[in-house]
Amino acid sequence: MKSPKTSGIQSILKLAAVLCLATGCATTKTAKRIYEFFPPAPDEPHLQFLTAFSSEQEFSGGSHRSFMAFVTNQREAVKEINKPYGAAAFGHKVYICDTGYGAVLVADMKTKRLSMVAAMGQGALKLPLNLAIDAAGSLYVADAERDQVVIFDKDENYVAAIGKVGEMKPRDVAVNQTNIYVADIKNHSVHVYDKATRNLLFDIPRGPDATNIAKKLFMPTNLALDNQGRLYAADTGASRIQVYDVDGNYLRSVGGVGDYTGQFARVKGVAVDRDGRLYAVDAMSQICQLFDEKGKILTFFGEPGVSGRIQNLPAKVAVDYDDVDYFSKYVAPGFKVEYLVIVINQLGGHKVSIFGFGNNTK
Secondary structure, eight states: OOOOOHHHHHHHHHHHHHHHHHHHTOOOOOOOOOOEEETTTTTTOEEEEEEEEEEEHTTTTTTSSSHHHHHHHOOOOOBBBBSSEEEEEETTTEEEEETTHHHHHHHTTTTTTTEEOOEEEEEEEEEEEEEEEOOTOOOOEEEETTTEEEEEOOOOOOOEEEOTTTTTOEEHHHEEEEEEEEEETTTTEEEEEEETOOOEEEEEOGGGGGOOOTTOOOOOEEEEEETOOOEEEEEEETTTTEEEEEOOOEEEEEESHHOOOOTSSSEEEEEEETOOOEEEEEEETTTEEOTTSSSSEEEEETTTTSSTTOOSEEEEEESSSSSGGGGGGSSOOEEEEEEEEEESSSSSSSSEEEEEEEOOOO
């Protein structure tokens, strides 16, 4: 005679089998993957959409509820990304400023887990918008409510803060071996600090450039540095990107107000790859545009409506050379990915979109 416990388990398994047959589990074939390239055929592809995630479950690859959760109608706890804005990649991790949580989230490529930087006490964050990471792994977080850039060491311990309440309104931060750059929309400038002492060195634009309509900054919101030390400042107020040399002298402008390729309506995040190619997202047109080193438009990608891969209020773009292997399973046969392009969307189902830059080897 079967025990009530054994009988109950068998009943659940029989029910599961019936449900599986009813929903086509036994006969469902693996869907053929559709690869999305930019620019689309017949042009030579240089970017492939790889994947996207908005939760720890999606990030880990578990896009569906477990079988037993389905049978017993239990909901699994999922760590969701709330309202991301800025992001940076370092040490096989993607650090994401989440304005909804008022915290920095960490997507760990190795463990496939999402965690949160434990910022407490003097280092407590309020409204982190953007961040940068130096070669030592230290975090520099631009907090719009604190009116400061908050600095943490590689172990996420609070180190110091730059700025005082009411002194500036930071929107982004960039860092290299010697300097810290802070985009300040209150003073229409980028402050340059000595990295070792955190003392102010100078402001960009410099001298007469600060009053020159073509060379000044109106609303600098996002920053990037190239490997030659040149600064790229996304001026959302002027719908353009201003480029300055290592000494803060104006070099050129990229873009301008308009709705054609090479122009912007509301330019936000910017990034530069090792070859000087410039990426810029536009929160209004909701695309990412790619320019060459001289500012000539090359292509654009991620536009709304492409097979449902909708960019929804994109705010940041970042380049990642270290984590291509973690997304290799999404790469189309014959396409060689050189590096990853990470696009952050504030809304929608693709909060973190991963693209691969490369070439077709066929």
